[in-house]
Amino acid sequence: TKTKYLPYVRKLTRHAELSHSLLRVLSIVAHYREVRQADLVKVLGNRVYEYVKKLEEMGFIKTEKISSTKVIKLTKQFEEYFGVSGE
Numbered sequence: 001t002k003t004k005y006l007p008y009v010r011k012l013t014r015h016a017e018l019s020h021s022l023l024r025v026l027s028i029v030a031h032y033r034e035v036r037q038a039d040l041v042k043v044l045g046n047r048v049y050e051y052v053k054k055l056e057e058m059g060f061i062k063t064e065k066i067s068s069t070k071v072i073k074l075t076k077q078f079e080e081y082f083g084v085s086g087e
Contacts, residue, residue, distance in 0.1 A: 025051045029061060029072050030084075038069040 018026070025048065029035050040048045052072060055061045059077040063070040079085060 021047065022051055022055060025055060026060060026078070029074055030078075033074070035072050036066075036069050037063070037072055040072070 037052060056063060059075055061072050062075050063072050
């Protein structure tokens with residue numbers, strides 16, 4: 001969507017509060033079901049730490065500290081929000 005149309009289109013979707021970057025991280029986690037934060041950093045860069053923190057605050061992911069990194073998983077809230085099952 002072109003920037004000038006965003007104010008109009010944003011009202012049409014419930015996912016408007018999620019930036020492209022946050023959605024990108026969520027889509028990777030959703031695809032693999034479980035992702036090491038270190039692997040995300042290799043692919044997406046250091047801003048992943050910020051994205052993971054934000055997504056965890058929003059309740060879409062949960063993290064578990066394992067060794068020197070975190071393992072990221074989806075939450076029930078993610079499934080409910082996006083209307084998907086955890087299969």
